[in-house]
Amino acid sequence: MKTYSPKAKDIEREWWVIDVADKTLGKIATQVANLLMGKHKPIYAPHIDTGDYVVVINAAKVKVTGKKAEQKIYYRHSGYPGGLKSRRFEELFSKDPVLVIELAVKGMLPHNRLGRAMFKKLKVYPGNEHPHQAQISFRHPERSEELRTNGRKESEILPKER
Numbered sequence: 001m002k003t004y005s006p007k008a009k010d011i012e013r014e015w016w017v018i019d020v021a022d023k024t025l026g027k028i029a030t031q032v033a034n035l036l037m038g039k040h041k042p043i044y045a046p047h048i049d050t051g052d053y054v055v056v057i058n059a060a061k062v063k064v065t066g067k068k069a070e071q072k073i074y075y076r077h078s079g080y081p082g083g084l085k086s087r088r089f090e091e092l093f094s095k096d097p098v099l100v101i102e103l104a105v106k107g108m109l110p111h112n113r114l115g116r117a118m119f120k121k122l123k124v125y126p127g128n129e130h131p132h133q134a135q136i137s138f139r140h141p142e143r144s145e146e147l148r149t150n151g152r153k154e155s156e157i158l159p160k161e162r
């Protein structure tokens with residue numbers, strides 16, 4: 001028996017909307033990274049982008065635990081001697097809460113071309129409003145089974161929906 005490798009035509013992308021209000025940054029970032037990579041799908045393969053689109057709303061209301069708000073530092077380097085720049089979580093979050101979530105998720109994706117392609121499917125918004133209302137299948141990860149079955153019993157679900 002040969003190992004199955006998904007083809008581009010086999011991949012069906014869905015849209016997920018995640019409300020991160022009053023949720024922990026790290027837990028949300030892990031969940032979003034798994035959705036972007038496609039690890040929740042049975043056809044997951046690490047060398048192919050099988051992931052879905054993710055829309056994150058209420059980024060300005062995300063929480064961090066402990067003293068991370070005062071002590072967490074984000075570093076970047078220009079590549080030149082003495083080019084190390086740093087910013088504390090508080091000032092970065094107050095200036096751009098979207099960037100905090102993007103950096104957390106980006107660090108959990110592969111650090112190559114495939115990871116950059118996965119990252120492009122992430123849409124983060126500081127408030128409750130987003131322009132992706134027209135997409136067909138918005139889903140929430142915690143309610144995915146409930147939405148898939150649409151409240152029907154197991155016997156009422158068609159074989160292609162399983």
